[in-house]
Amino acid sequence: MMNFNTGAALLALCEEHKAAISEIMIRRETEVSGCGREAIWERMAHSFDIMKGAVKKALEENLETVGGLIGGEAKAVSRHSRNHKPVCGSMMAKAVAYSLGVPEVNASMGLIVAAPTAGSSGVLPGALLAVQEEFGLTDEQLILGLFNAGAVGYLFMRNATVAGAEGGCQAEIGVASAMAASAVTELMGGTPEQCLHASSLATANLLGLVCDPIAGLVETPCQPRNAMGASNALVCAEMALSGVINPIPFDEMVTALYRVGRSLPIELRETAKGGCAATPTGCQLCHEIFR
Amino acid sequence: MKEISIFDVIGPNMIGPSSSHTAGALKIALMARKLATEKIQSVRFVLYGSFAKTYKGHGTDRALLGGILGFSTEDARIKDSFRYAEESGICYSFETDDANRDLHPNTVDIYLTEASGKTVFVRGVSTGGGDCRIERIDNIDVDLTGDLTTLLIKQRDTFGVVAYITKCLSEYEINIAFMRLYRESKGENAYTIIETDNDIPPELVGQIKQHHEIYEAMVIKL
Numbered sequence: 001m002m003n004f005n006t007g008a009a010l011l012a013l014c015e016e017h018k019a020a021i022s023e024i025m026i027r028r029e030t031e032v033s034g035c036g037r038e039a040i041w042e043r044m045a046h047s048f049d050i051m052k053g054a055v056k057k058a059l060e061e062n063l064e065t066v067g068g069l070i071g072g073e074a075k076a077v078s079r080h081s082r083n084h085k086p087v088c089g090s091m092m093a094k095a096v097a098y099s100l101g102v103p104e105v106n107a108s109m110g111l112i113v114a115a116p117t118a119g120s121s122g123v124l125p126g127a128l129l130a131v132q133e134e135f136g137l138t139d140e141q142l143i144l145g146l147f148n149a150g151a152v153g154y155l156f157m158r159n160a161t162v163a164g165a166e167g168g169c170q171a172e173i174g175v176a177s178a179m180a181a182s183a184v185t186e187l188m189g190g191t192p193e194q195c196l197h198a199s200s201l202a203t204a205n206l207l208g209l210v211c212d213p214i215a216g217l218v219e220t221p222c223q224p225r226n227a228m229g230a231s232n233a234l235v236c237a238e239m240a241l242s243g244v245i246n247p248i249p250f251d252e253m254v255t256a257l258y259r260v261g262r263s264l265p266i267e268l269r270e271t272a273k274g275g276c277a278a279t280p281t282g283c284q285l286c287h288e289i290f291r
Numbered sequence: 292m293k294e295i296s297i298f299d300v301i302g303p304n305m306i307g308p309s310s311s312h313t314a315g316a317l318k319i320a321l322m323a324r325k326l327a328t329e330k331i332q333s334v335r336f337v338l339y340g341s342f343a344k345t346y347k348g349h350g351t352d353r354a355l356l357g358g359i360l361g362f363s364t365e366d367a368r369i370k371d372s373f374r375y376a377e378e379s380g381i382c383y384s385f386e387t388d389d390a391n392r393d394l395h396p397n398t399v400d401i402y403l404t405e406a407s408g409k410t411v412f413v414r415g416v417s418t419g420g421g422d423c424r425i426e427r428i429d430n431i432d433v434d435l436t437g438d439l440t441t442l443l444i445k446q447r448d449t450f451g452v453v454a455y456i457t458k459c460l461s462e463y464e465i466n467i468a469f470m471r472l473y474r475e476s477k478g479e480n481a482y483t484i485i486e487t488d489n490d491i492p493p494e495l496v497g498q499i500k501q502h503h504e505i506y507e508a509m510v511i512k513l
Contacts, residue, residue, distance in 0.1 A: 029296065032296060033296055040297075066347075067348050109307055113301060116300050121307075154299075162300075
């Protein structure tokens with residue numbers, strides 16, 4: 001069976017088959033779904049098209065979000081980075097713009113791919129598409145990246161949680177960032193071990209992040225946190241590719257994230273009763289939206 | 292337990308903003324729609340808990356109506372589902388119930404009225420990540436997720452009906468993954484819910500309906 005329940009087992013399969021994480025994940029999916037490799041590839045290619053389409057839409061159209069708390073941020077960053085030297089460099093500026101854009105599409109009832117959730121849907125497209133442009137990668141390479149990211153996300157979904165109501169924002173943006181960190185590491189030629197080191201670092205960086213959406217809407221602080229998740233992914237890929245590691249193995253970080261999530265008070269788990277949502281301004285905005 | 296697919300992680304592909312409050316809500320309504328045997332004339336939604344509190348900001352109302360119209364979670368028309376419902380001649384209303392605190396926070400009751408006046412009641416729960424569960428159909432407590440092809444049969448509670456159903460399935464070489472039987476009371480209405488590994492052809496549904504103690508048979512597949 002090409003199946004695995006832990007990061008350690010995934011690495012053992014990569015070693016045994018001399019294959020990348022993305023390849024092992026494709027083979028696993030053919031086994032658990034009973035679908036052919038081509039059908040699975042096509043389905044992921046479709047998801048990739050939706051991600052790209054969402055970024056494009058945010059950069060080209062004027063989007064009106066349901067709650068009106070966000071809108072136009074992707075364009076603003078994109079414009080600013082064209083007219084000024086970006087503080088974080090051009091690739092990071094793109095990652096920021098793209099990852100801000102997808103949540104705008106999401107909040108205006110547009111089409112996105114939950115990855116792993118709708119609230120964190122900007123992280124993977126933001127990090128991956130910025131890397132694609134910078135390094136001239138093909139769409140096929142990026143689709144492989146999504147399979148790699150899916151392996152990491154699957155392990156969190158299986159052994160922890162990806163629901164903000166259960167684990168806070170760390171379970172959404174944190175997991176998305178860990179997924180993207182691993183994908184970028186593989187795309188840049190990193191080993192499977194380095195991929196999971198990148199994920200482990202990304203998780204450690206965002207451990208404890210609370211879910212506190214203003215007015216309970218998937219708008220802010222969700223949107224800027226997507227930009228933070230994407231940039232954290234790139235930072236952690238950079239570290240892992242350089243041989244920097246987190247001494248805590250990936251699987252232990254998955255457990256740590258779950259335990260931290262369970263110990264977060266209910267106010268900080270998607271109830272809109274703590275953090276940003278509970279500030280005087282957060283409450284005022286909530287009142288205005290639902291008036 | 293069903294194995295997690297990579298498309299549960301990178302997916303669903305959906306119209307935002309919320310997998311639970313938009314996509315999951317739509318799927319509940321989509322399943323409810325499949326329980327109607329004729330054209331739907333009107334629909335009344337009663338929203339509970341978090342659904343009741345935040346439905347406007349999450350487009351839950353538009354998603355629910357989109358499900359009744361048969362839209363998929365990827366359908367861009369969801370945003371304008373009020374208009375599409377009006378064009379299809381479907382009357383709709385939304386109510387909230389803040390008093391009932393025993394239910395799951397993302398619960399909706401759907402009351403459908405068909406052209407002939409026949410009514411269908413469905414209670415659904417959005418369980419997160421775009422998944423949902425149907426908890427009640429008419430007077431019967433059920434547990435339906437729509438993950439597998441599901442055959443829902445309404446029958447009289449009497450001997451031989453289930454044997455007839457399984458014989459039909461066996462003739463079509465269809466494997467049963469899960470099977471449950473519910474009844475209102477002895478000798479009254481009963482429901483057989485069968486989840487299968489294979490698709491169920493319309494001819495098979497027709498054959499099942501031929502039994503004189505079977506009132507309705509329908510296939511629900513998301």
